[in-house]
Amino acid sequence: MRRWNGWGDDAIEFALNEDALAFLRARVGPGAAIGDATLAQACAAIGPSRLAPHRLIDTTPALRLQNGLGQSLPDWFKLRYGKVGAVPDGVAFPESAEQVRELLHYAERFDVAVIPHGGGTSVAGHLTVAAGMRPALSINLTRLCRMRALDKQAQLATFGAGVFGPDLEAQLRAHGYTLGHFPQSFEYSTLGGWIVTRSSGQQSLRYGRIEQVFAGGTVETPAGTLSIPTFPASAAGTDLREMVLGSEGRLGVLTEATVRISKLPEYEAFHAVFFPNWAAAETAVRELAQAKLPLSMLRLSNQLETLTMLTLAGHKRLIGALRRYLSWRGCGADTCMLMIGVSGEKAGAVAALKSALAVTRGHQGVHVGKSMGAKWKQNRYRNVYLRNAAWEHGYVIDTVETAVDWPRVEIMMLAVEQAARDALGGQGERVHAYTHLSHLYAQGASVYTTFVYRLAGDFDEDMARWRLLKGAVSEAIVEHGGTISHQHGVGVDHAPYLAAEKGALGIGAMHALFGHFDPQAIMNPGKLLAEAGGLR
Amino acid sequence: MRRWNGWGDDAIEFALNEDALAFLRARVGPGAAIGDATLAQACAAIGPSRLAPHRLIDTTPALRLQNGLGQSLPDWFKLRYGKVGAVPDGVAFPESAEQVRELLHYAERFDVAVIPHGGGTSVAGHLTVAAGMRPALSINLTRLCRMRALDKQAQLATFGAGVFGPDLEAQLRAHGYTLGHFPQSFEYSTLGGWIVTRSSGQQSLRYGRIEQVFAGGTVETPAGTLSIPTFPASAAGTDLREMVLGSEGRLGVLTEATVRISKLPEYEAFHAVFFPNWAAAETAVRELAQAKLPLSMLRLSNQLETLTMLTLAGHKRLIGALRRYLSWRGCGADTCMLMIGVSGEKAGAVAALKSALAVTRGHQGVHVGKSMGAKWKQNRYRNVYLRNAAWEHGYVIDTVETAVDWPRVEIMMLAVEQAARDALGGQGERVHAYTHLSHLYAQGASVYTTFVYRLAGDFDEDMARWRLLKGAVSEAIVEHGGTISHQHGVGVDHAPYLAAEKGALGIGAMHALFGHFDPQAIMNPGKLLAEAGGLR
Known part of the structure; x- marks a missing residue:
């Protein structure tokens, strides 16, 4: 069964042996586990739903909790310490585009914020409900998961956007095809999530990033349905797909996507x-x-x-x-x-x-x-479980990633690692930081750094440590000319650093674009872009 | 010297021998040449400039004519018959981004329409000045043509956006590199033109379309300077490059572009x-x-x-x-x-x-x-000269291109050719139509059809024939689910068909996007998108 407060399936354990623990102790000191909150304890703090009743909306606290948090370290702290804070006021599981439209009309009518939900594996706060925000509705898309069309001649397949990675691959494999998109979150993330956060798979050198395989689709927006037809290429003005890619739920709900598939490799x-x-x-x-x-x-x-x-x-x-x-x-x-x-x-x-x-x-x-x-x-998908194992021994693991042109790759790697090592000096804590280049391009590379450090054992102190570390490494990225994300997206955690690469004019253009599709600003407020008039 | 009323260099002739002429006669009947207007005759019809004087703006009629038309068949008719109609009221050749900004301020102050001009090879009416339109200024960018940076490690080169194809390649070749972007217009088109019309080169299978090699750059917009940094890839929200690609001068003037280069092939x-x-x-x-x-x-x-x-x-x-x-x-x-x-x-x-x-x-x-x-x-760049040669014998040549997924490639080819053959039946004229797939993708192919038919010998009748033919083939493209352009862009000629693939919501999004950068709507009005309140 899927862990409610950690990564993956609770039947899978990544054990750390004595040598591994000795290595961590030598690097950052001995760790001390905390007593995790139970699901019941975590749910007890959840307030009543503020939503007007709707036949498609479920307001059960456990469900609201499960759909209200992702896999970022702050999300973990909230779950493990049982201090979940604000969660969505309700969750809907639409089974059709019509139901999504109905939910958007409901949200506009009652001024409810809408948070589209795929697999819930975000590590950047894409699912966060801000404290004091108006009522929020999570639209969980995982019931939109069927293959709706397969065109072998054009090597195109159309899926409900909420299909999980393994399910998508299984449906294609039955016909001898693959999408070839294998991010580390593959087992628990969805096609729609990959598209709206610009995901990149481990074999992108052959299969391309999600940008290269997303051929068209359907987005239900508050202003209407955006249907994007498939063409092998086009010179006809602005590419509508690029409005959806990286939009992080700000312009609507992607319900269906057509993707470019390949024959299973021999x-x-x-x-x-x-x-x-x-x-x-x-x-x-x-x-x-x-x-x-x-x-x-x-x-x-x-x-x-x-x-x-x-x-x-x-x-x-x-x-x-x-x-x-x-x-x-x-x-x-x-x-x-x-x-x-x-x-x-x-x-x-x-x-x-x-x-x-x-x-x-x-x-x-x-x-x-x-x-x-x-x-x-x-x-390839097991290493993430190391996070669970480390936690049990009192260590937290977090990651940060960027991409830069070749002349700055090593400089960036050293700067991010050093910023991390220095970040908790005031707390007397050491940070073990190490890096890989996960995706390589002729122009440069992604730089993906992992940090291991000790749990403080106190929610506020752990949040404070995380903020210090996150701030330090994000500033190092900006200072050395990297993008604030190569494959995880922006969410709330990276939003403060976005203007450094887009400029005020570019940020304004994104607001103008999303405002066209979402004039009442109900879609995923606070994510990707800070709200001009403040979050409500 | 460059032909003022046809394709390319006037020292280059593509001669049609007797067999070739017999072939054309058999296909569409005997052609009759017209007596082309002289440059002086064509210029005589140009009215006085309506622009307030500015030190950077030249209002010489011949210059206004040379910068006022492209290479579409209507453009040819206007030049050859000496009925040029409306042309820009002046031409500026800025030598810096500062001068471009100065010209944009001037245009905003005096409510002047701005038409960015690269190599002038558009075959879709990107340079057209509509009759009755407010004063128009052509900004010719070809003096922005130097290589400004070369990063061999990241395989990136930065050029002034007005650099012509051969000049760009020569500057790279000196260092052992190539951009590898070779559209048929290569000798007379510019880097900036390729980017804002989403050009595709003949060897795109190796080097990519212009979308894949455009890494970043600078756009002077009425709302300010948009600077797009280079990253090998990014998941940080909307890709600003995609706002510039295919924008056809609607959001500003691209002054500088950084492109991904490759080592010269062995x-x-x-x-x-x-x-x-x-x-x-x-x-x-x-x-x-x-x-x-x-x-x-x-x-x-x-x-x-x-x-x-x-x-x-x-x-x-x-x-x-x-x-x-x-x-x-x-x-x-x-x-x-x-x-x-x-x-x-x-x-x-x-x-x-x-x-x-x-x-x-x-x-x-x-x-x-x-x-x-x-x-x-x-x-590879000589076949275009066939247009000149055919004209001398009383034949016109035009092309249309689209792209579709594989299941519709042959259907599209047959439909476009048939629409063309039938289009001038009412005029008792035959059309010789033939096709190639110029760019092939796993998903589908471009379908590029050429038409040969006879000159009527009368300006209005030739314009009417062209309209009939263009309308018939464009409708065939839309009917069979193709994009209205795979590599030539939209301009004014394809604009009426754009909504078929973008939808009203998509067209509105493009308006919202361009309106953000160009709130007074001075940039290339009437191109790509029809103006909401009518063209002024």
């Missing part, structure tokens, strides 16, 4: 390559990304992430042997791990891998074969 | 393959487009275009031998020609070509080697 493999140091590794991956080779994935961990991952993996003897081999090959304490993926028709994939390995050899890369790659693939 | 080749019929050819190119092979170009001519091109090429003996060979290999009267391009690192390009030829062989494709491909490359 062959797929992931291979690990180690480099002696960051400089060699970064040069190699930049060359790989610019070589236009048909790879499906490139993912480079820095020295600290490589060390952390190898230590937490748990297979002490195996990892020891690997490290001795790498050391003998010149990859010592500073070694950085690259994961290379190839997918597709076998001959082409094997040739691309061969070319890629030739590039890595030119930069002292040591290829250790595909067993580590297979392990990575097997655990 | 190897490049174009190969011709013939198929016995359309069905085999279309199946083959769809399979090729969906195979994700690293090709740089796919361009498929239908039977009538193949016939026309081979006949007009002029090398009677050579072509005769080719046809006998093809016929012996099973490609007779219905044969269709495919051009395949590969570019890049030699081993990869050769391997991709080999894989592609294997696919074509599976569909009865006959590979005739690369000499025809080399010829195609040599003439």
Whole structure:
């Protein structure tokens, strides 16, 4: 069953062994677990619903809680400490576009804020209800989940936007196709959520970001239905898809999306390559990304992430042997791990891998074969469970991500990590920070940093620590010219930093655009953009 | 010198030999040339400028004429018959963003319409001044043409937006790079023009459409300067680049653009393959487009275009031998020609070509080697000159293009051609129509149809014929679910058909967006969108 106060399925545990815990203790000090609140305790604090009754709206407190929070660290604190604060006043599970329209009319009539809800995996506060806000309605879209059309000739499939990743892939796989969109949240996130937050999957090098596969769809907006037809390409003015992408629920409710699919790959493999140091590794991956080779994935961990991952993996003897081999090959304490993926028709994939390995050899890369790659693939959605395990031992894990052009990639990585390490100095706390480049482009790369630090054991103090850390790393991103998000979106947590990249004129343009579709400003207020007249 | 009333350089002639003329006569009847107006005659009809004097604005009639029309057939008629009608009241050639801002302030102060001008190659009426409109100022951007930055590490280059294709490529080539954007207008169109009309180059399969290479830039808008920073990718809300792409001068003047460049390819080749019929050819190119092979170009001519091109090429003996060979290999009267391009690192390009030829062989494709491909490359920008040559013999040539998903590609091709053939039946005129798929995608293809028919010899009658034909083919596009443009943009000629794909809600969103940047509505009125309150 899905955890109500953590990540994923409660039957899945990622155990931390004694070596892993010793590593964390040495890095940030001994952790102390807190006694988590129960669901009943958390629900007890939820006030009565302020919504006028409606046949489609359920106001059960547990349901309001489950739909009212995402997976950001503040969301976790609220759940684990049982201090959930404001939640939606009700939840609807529409089963048709007509029902969505009915709910929007209801919301306009009663001046209710609408929060569209997909899988609830946001780590940026997309689902947050602000304290003191007018009544809010969560529209949970997961009952809109069926494949409605499959056009094999055009390689297009149309789904209800609330379809979860595994369900979408299963429906396509039955016909020999895949969307190929595999963000780490894949198991619990939805197609619609990917689109409105501009998600990127682990194999985007082959399949593209969600922007490249979103071909058209239907959005129910307060001003009417926006239907976006599919074209392979068009020069006819503004691309309506781009109004929906990254709109984070501000212009309406995406009910249906048509996506570009691919034939299931004949062959797929992931291979690990180690480099002696960051400089060699970064040069190699930049060359790989610019070589236009048909790879499906490139993912480079820095020295600290490589060390952390190898230590937490748990297979002490195996990892020891690997490290001795790498050391003998010149990859010592500073070694950085690259994961290379190839997918597709076998001959082409094997040739691309061969070319890629030739590039890595030119930069002292040591290829250790595909067993580590297979392990990575097997655990691709499991690593998130580390967050649950760390919590049990009194540690919190958070992440931040950006993207920058190549000349600033290393500078950004160092600046974000340093900002994190310094952020809790006033509290006498250490932060263990490590980074990978999750997505590589000819122009630059995403920079994805993970932080581990200790739970304070007090809700207010933990929120304060998180704010300090989040503020410090976000400012480092802005200062070094990065985008405030490469793949997680803006929500409320990144909204204060958006103007740095859009400018006042750009922010105004977004307001003008959303205002056209949502003249009464009922859609997801406070998310993505701060409200001009203040949040109500 | 550049032709003032036709395409390209007046030193370049594309001669039609007797066989070619006999072919045209047989298809649409004997043509009769008209006596073209002289530049002096055309200028004589231009009224006095209505603009208040400004040091940056030149009101010389010849200059106003040269900047007031593009390359659409109505534009040609106006020039050739010496009935130019309304032209801009003045032309400015700003040399800096500051001067552009100064001109925008001037335009706002005096309520002057502003028409941004790049290379003037529009075939959709982007430069047209409507009769009875308030005074209009053409801002010619071609003095903003220098490379301002080159970042080899991020493979980014920044140019003044008025740089012409050959100049841009020469500046990059000096450093070993290319943009790889080669529309047929390449020699006379500009980077800024490509961006604001969503241009697509012949090798977009490798280098991407202009949307994929436009990384950021600066737009001077009446509401202020919009600066778009470069990121390799971003999930931070609405993509500001997408507000500029396809905006056709409606939100401001693009002064500077940063583009994603590539290393000059080590190897490049174009190969011709013939198929016995359309069905085999279309199946083959769809399979090729969906195979994700690293090709740089796919361009498929239908039977009538193949016939026309081979006949007009002029090398009677050579072509005769080719046809006998093809016929012996099973490609007779219905044969269709495919051009395949590969570019890049030699081993990869050769391997991709080999894989592609294997696919074509599976569909009865006959590979005739690369000499025809080399010829195609040599003439890639020469075929447009056919328009000049045909005119001299009393024939006009026009084109229309769209894009649709695969299941409708053939239906669209047949419908557009048939609509064209029927359009002038009431006039007792025949239209020779032929088609190629210029850009191929996994999802579908562009459908690019050329028409040849006879000049009437009378301005009004020629305009009437064009209107009939344009209306008929545009309606066929809309009826069969195509976009009104795949690569030429909307301008005034396609504007009436835009609502069919955007919907009233989408059109309203575009108005809201542009209105934010241009509250006084001075920017390129009447283009792309019809004015809500009528054109003034």
